[in-house]
Amino acid sequence: SLLVNDLLALFLNTPKIDFPGSSPCCETFTGTAHWSEDYLDCGGTKQSPVNVDAAQAIFSPDLRPIQLSGYSLPANKLLKLKNNGHTVVLELPESLALTGGYAQQYRAVQLHLHWGSPSGPGSEHTVNGRRFAAEIHVVHYNTKYDSFTEAMVHPDGLAVLGAFLEVGHGENQYYHEIIKHLPEIQEVGQETLVPGFNIAGLLPANLKFYFHYNGSLTTPPCYQTVKWTIFNQTMLLSHRQVCQGNELLAGSLPASPCNWYRCPVPVICSSCGSQRRDGCHCILTVLLPDVNAGFKPEE
Ligand SMILES: [Zn+2]
DSSP: OHHHHHHHHHHHTSOOOOOSSOOSOGGGGGGGGGHHHHOGGGGSSSOSOOEEOGGGOEEOTTOOOOEEESOBOOTTSEEEEEEOSSSEEEEOOTTOEEEESSSSOEEEEEEEEEOOBTTBOOOSSEETTEEOSEEEEEEEEETTSSSHHHHTTSTTSEEEEEEEEEEOSSOOHHHHHHHTTGGGGOSTTOEEEEEOOBGGGGSOSOOSOEEEEEEOOSSTTOOSOEEEEEESSOEEEOHHHHHHHHHHHHHHSOOOSSOSSOOOOOOSOSOOSSTTOSSSOOOEEOOOTTGGGSSSOOO
């Protein structure tokens, strides 16, 4: 529809950073092509990430703004930040929760970042084929299960909030709270403690506009149990901050010509007449009357 196109035009008119030649070799990321040999789900039909083809997204008037609860943490609440060899993971206390936008309640367990490399951008999801500098994932599990581990095998088990990071002007103060600790965890397996801050600041201020689909974990075991929300508003970091993130991976991982993301998995069917149709990524989106208030990079 025209509205969807308008919305996407706004989304895509955000500042771009030019990377020399986007690497086509992401499938060599720990042999993603072979994951399904050991993990059946990795060869499934609802895998993530995907390329969001905006023209194929279905308008859903039922989508509600995502509501965060308990995301503002006091500085005396210390959070564990770890280099796991692929990325940095910040453990989150269970007091953080999603209280709106999903049909059920989810509590946070961790967030992590998918950085690029000096040779290219590193977001996992793409929009109309465009890859962004980096991507944040805030991982939650359904409160009806006792733990993340129990939840992750159930179809309604996990909810992940995703947002794209781009290079803008000036430092992002919220990302600074994480990035300033990266020198302490240069080696794989190293961890450090980060004083609490307002975690919501790592996500867009506007939580009303997003794409939503049912997908999977993007690494083995690739369970198809993730309800994804990908926000349209992007986060702006300084060039230096993005480079610091990229360098963490470059410094701690084996030398590789590739970027460390999984290639978007093809969307199996091009049109999804019903949201409930199986074997298909039905990507939903939302339009609200004040759409022009959104779709701008966060300042
Ligand atoms: Zn992720």
